[in-house]
Amino acid sequence: MFTIIQTNLRRRLARTLFTASGIAVGVATIVALLSFTQGLKDTAAGFVHLGGSDLGVFQANVSDPTASILPESLVARLDATPEVSRATPLLLVTEALKADPSAIVFGAQPSGFFSQGLVLLRGARPQGQEVLIGDRLAASLHLRPGGVLRVDGHPFGIAGIYHSGVLFEDSGAVLSIEDARTLTSRPGEVTDIVVELAAGTRASSAARKIERSFPGTQVITDPDQALRAGANSTLISKAILVIVVIALIVGAISVANTMAMSILERQGELGLLSTVGWSPVRVASLILGEGVAVSTLGAAGGLLLGVIGGGLLVHALGVSAYVSPAITAWGLGRGLLVGVAIGVLGGIYPAWRVTRMTPLRALSNA
């Protein structure tokens, strides 16, 4: 049976390849987008755990975490909450580096745990108008301690290079919150407050308590939540769903078309199989098997394309500084599933048609 499927597909090589490539493109799109959203999610995870914190307090209902605005006075009140061990404010400056607009510059209190937790690879802690830069940024812009980084046009001396393990901390830079405030002219305001919880406190219960005590705030404790806080990523996941559905429909139609054509051409052959006693189920599974084989072939090619495409997508969107596409087994698995589903969906109708053909008629039409 497998040999028959294989030889049938090879006999119509060009058609098999065309159908498979169509499916490959669909599956590749899905895999690329999934790896992109997984990358976003990893980024969001970094956002939540900035500076190794347990949770982040943001303004409620903002389109994007970086657009949040909180009063600085909140820091002291948070600090006074029993669940909170330490709290430190951050002021994020976006699009501050000409050479890399997607890099984020963090304004942080030099004495806060965010700054203190940065592990320096080279150089020293900043004094006065100086910055620390992440190792990824240093590598991509070829910067080193002693050099100069222009933030929003203002020159800052580079004091040292750090590595934190959080992608967009490492692709960004850190300066004092006072300097950040001067750059953004937002006195008394911060973007978010990162919090370390007291030992033994659960993040979810602390989050509820904080949101209740400080109306208008939103506490983000898990990456999904951070993703939802950003309207863009919600759009992206909806778009992915739409694309998956479209890929399924288009792919299934193309498989159905290919298989329907092929059963018409092969009425004699299929009628013969039925005549020599192949059960309708077996003949139908031959057709279904061919459909699935074509689409699996396409899906396999699509996985490969998708892995490459994921990287291209990130670059095309100009977000490589804070999103690196993450290929997960589940992401690939879903691509493969969609591919196989295409084959099954597209094969069902032709397979059903085959069981309805009367062998004799099929033989005389052939």
Next chain:
Amino acid sequence: MSEEAGAEVLVEHAGKSFGRIGALDDVSLHMDRGEAIAITGRSGSGKSTLLGLIGGLERPDRGKVLIDGRPVWLDRHPAQARRELVGFVFQRHLLLAALSARANVEVPLIGAGVHRAERRRRALALLEEVGLADRAEHLPSELSGGESQRVAVARALVNEPRLLLADEPTGALDSVTSERVLDLLFRLRDRLGMTLAVVSYDPDVAKRADRTLTLIDGRIGDTGEAGIAQA
């Protein structure tokens, strides 16, 4: 081989219509075990339809078809009856172009779930029988029309059928090749003892058959013994 190798066929008042077209009307027929009959009649008279009814390819609208006393359509799926009891040969050989002669002969056994080694053994034995042992691994495109038809005969026999149905088996062949294929069919019938029905315009078939049945507009016309037809 014994008479037991052949199936007994009983068609009782069978009728079949396709929409407005009445293909067969009140046809009754009895074939003894091991009997060979020739079926003739004008184009459209219902010969193929009758063969299809007997072999379980078509379902009768009226009447019954029994093989060895069991209805083909009632107590089991006809595919199973075809698999176990019946072999078919058609005008066109209908070999699967992508498969070798041997693999083509094995096709019915794949449907029956026979193990690979056993399939191979039986297919090669039959190719030997039809004189094509040395062509076993050739593709249909590498075989002549007559050779292809002999492969088709081997394929029809691979499930050791007790009833062999041939619909114009020589219709696409020249007279010399036809002769060889008919020789083969009737020789196998004599040796294996299966019941045989051959649809053909070829007077040679009528001569070799035990009797000839003529269809006229979906009904059975005059039947004659082979000896009478010969005279």
